[in-house]
Amino acid sequence: MKNNNLLRLAFPFIDDIKNYSLSKFSHDIQAAATVALIALPQAMAYALIAGVSPQYGIYAVIVGSVVGALFGFYRYTHTGPVNTSSIVVAATMAPFLQDGNYWGLFFLLGFLAGFFQFFAALLRLGNLAQFISRSVILGFTTGAGLLIAVNQLPNAIGIPKESAANFMQRLNQIILHIDSADLYHIAVALGTIVLILLIQRYSFKSESGLPYLPAHLIAVLVMAFLVYYLGWTDKGIELVGKIDASLPPLSLPEFSWSAIYQMSSGGIALALIMTAEIVASTRSNAAISGDKTNLNRELYGQGLAKMVVSFFSGMPVSASFTRTLLNYRAGAQTRFASAISGFVILMLILLFSDPVAQIPLASLAGMIILIAVRMINWKAIIITLRITPSDALAFIGTFLATLLLPLDTAIFIGVATSLIMFLRRVQYPRVIELCYDEKTDTFDELPADSENNNDIVIVHLEGDMFFGGADFLEEEMMKIAKRKHVKAIILRLKRAVLIDATSIMAMMQFASYMKHHGKILLVSGMTDEEARLFERSGLEELVGKENLFYSGSHIFGSTKKALKRARELLTEHNKTAEDGSISQRSSG
Missing domain, CATH: 3.30.750.24 (STAS domain)
Structure with missing residues (x-):
């Protein structure tokens, strides 16, 4: 009996297999197709945020969605690249851009973040994440949203993109080169944003409120067609480029002690912010769906997903709030909907890699900027600033640290601020x-x-x-x-x-x-x-x-x-x- 319980904990999908039916599969595959059409362009976009080729985002969502679904707890969770942690990946890897072993370190970063989460799950430390203040998380996501938007502006307006240590340096570079902005790039980026907004506003919607049309995918494909038809590639518009129509290739993280020492700080920071993402995603979506949550078991699945993805050429992955909610609203019945979406994305790449390769980088940049702007929750900011001075201070401090300091340092400052706030409130009985x-x-x-x-x-x-x-x-x-x-x-x-x-x-x-x-x-x-x-x-x-x-x-x-x-x-x-x-x- 005890062995059976351990087996179910280690392989939580076993019970779902026993109770699976054709009716559930029918609902799952419909939800999987819906999520896949959103996940594919997002994975490519978030790879650009992380500073790598879109290919690595595609590999990550293919493998991550399968592993995260099979080994996690919440049945609607969709795993893949996400916006906030992608900017942390970019910041962590920036000092190693000229390193000859860049990719070994890159995959090690994801592995370490997964290992820390997996280890925390085994020690049942997952609930400690609730001590990270909402004010701190809001400050970080607001700062990250601004960072992401500003970092993508060079791609969106067609100016040189140089390395920058923080928000102010990037902003200064943009101001210095603004006179060389290219109208073709601006037209593509703005066109993408307008198309997404129009499709989301006027598309027919299902009973659950979901648009029938995948706005992000349609927008970038339409812009790809227009750029090709108008011959704007000759005007300097860069494309995504060749996408390998193949299974995710094997990769090997750099497991030397010196490499682990170099990447451990970034790995811990990434694990912390991704854990906060998991808490936000599972608890918010579970409140909507009415399902139970178990943070330790969710961390177990997410940690495994990161570690496995690092061996299949993928960037670090986490639970996506928007795709998880979409999965539920699209009618998913079991965890297999998310897993099936990974196979749907794989089929899309195997069959349609050439059209995907024609997507302009400026179009993806426009999509990213829109996503980044939507990360800024003005209503929550106003409430936080009005409620208590300590919450306002925590928000402002974390926000400024995110913009001005290395992101791993900003995360640690945010966590320390949360702990100080907690201790101050519980210090005196x-x-x-x-x-x-x-x-x-x-x-x-x-x-x-x-x-x-x-x-x-x-x-x-x-x-x-x-x-x-x-x-x-x-x-x-x-x-x-x-x-x-x-x-x-x-x-x-x-x-x-x-x-x-x-x-x-x-x-x-x-x-x-x-x-x-x-x-x-x-x-x-x-x-x-x-x-x-x-x-x-x-x-x-x-x-x-x-x-x-x-x-x-x-x-x-x-x-x-x-x-x-x-x-x-x-x-x-x-x-x-x-x-x-x-x-x-x-x-x-």
């Missing part, structure tokens, strides 16, 4: 004073600036009680304990989580203070796990087992018991004090 109203039998929260005169104080602890907030926790509790009228404190742990050794030691110091000053400490809302921590640390003995109250089925039930116990102890204490006073007067 909430310390809330409660008072009990006997008339209504309710517990009310006291205002933060108020100070009640009750001899029994109920302190509700809420939030993360890890080491980062231990000092703050102790300080706040000591402020309450030092009030002259306070004789007993009840700590309510019902909403406290992540109690660690540092927090336990802080509570022990507090318990010792209370005991030393003749004050009573009780704890309510305890779980079995917290009870084990108290016992192992000696805190149970310090507080007294009889003063610990476990959480039950009734809200505030354990706190009421603790309150009753505190009153009994204070009554005994007061009675003992009175007896002692009487005894002293009698003896006197």
Whole structure:
């Protein structure tokens, strides 16, 4: 039984094969054809963003869509080249353009990104990606959109494209050469953009809202025909060029230690941004389709896809948000729809490589610029800038870092910013004073600036009680304990989580203070796990087992018991004090 479960985890498509039917295949092949017609021009365009021939994007989508579909979790995920990570690939590989082993390093980059994701999946670290702030991701994608658009402007307007370290250098180059812009290139790029917009606007749509016509593919093929018919190749319009009508050829990443050292930083950065893409794609699309998600198992499939693609001459791949959504809306029933789309693209290349070779680079540049502009989500930007100063700062900082710094550095800055934001928000647990109203039998929260005169104080602890907030926790509790009228404190742990050794030691110091000053400490809302921590640390003995109250089925039930116990102890204490006073007067 255990072996069967492991087999299903390693080869998740087995169950789909068992339950497959002709009806499902019919839906899958229709969806596959729809997705393939969009994926082919996108793969070529994203290869240009990555700074390589469109051929490498085609190989990547053929192999990546098959492997990602078979080994991933979410059944609609479509794997192939994507826009954001393509610009990271270009930036990472830029210093190695003159390296004699460029292609070995190029394929190694994709392999390492896949390996890191695969390893994270095995260690079940996938959910850590949720700690990357939306503000940071928005800042990076906005900056990446601008970078992609500006990097494609030389191809779109027909000026020389020189190497540039960042956005400002590229912009400066464009301004210096703008007087040599070519009208034929501009016409092709603008014509492509206008055609795409017109087809998407006026094409007949299916019941699910999908245009029947693949706008991107039609636009670039129409421009290819016009350039050929008008003879604009003689005017300097460059074409995609020869596309090999063959299966993806084998390739070998450079696995030397020096190469791995050189590419590891870029590989980690690429894995991080691609993981963020996977989170965005699967969670957003799953919310629409109603399917479950499992990020670790999705990372397993995506990591495998990257590693396999690197041995078949493909650029790094990831989960595509737009093609995944398209796959669902086109009627896909199983994971095999994405896999079939890879074979459809292969057939298109085998049969129609000559027409594809005639596509103008300026046309692809126009398509890329339109895609890049659409990456900028103005509505989300406005919301982010308005909500909180920290979110606005995270967005602006990551955005500027993306434009001005190496992209791997920008990604690391973004991740670090996310972690700092997270730690700031969870660093301090909430310390809330409660008072009990006997008339209504309710517990009310006291205002933060108020100070009640009750001899029994109920302190509700809420939030993360890890080491980062231990000092703050102790300080706040000591402020309450030092009030002259306070004789007993009840700590309510019902909403406290992540109690660690540092927090336990802080509570022990507090318990010792209370005991030393003749004050009573009780704890309510305890779980079995917290009870084990108290016992192992000696805190149970310090507080007294009889003063610990476990959480039950009734809200505030354990706190009421603790309150009753505190009153009994204070009554005994007061009675003992009175007896002692009487005894002293009698003896006197």
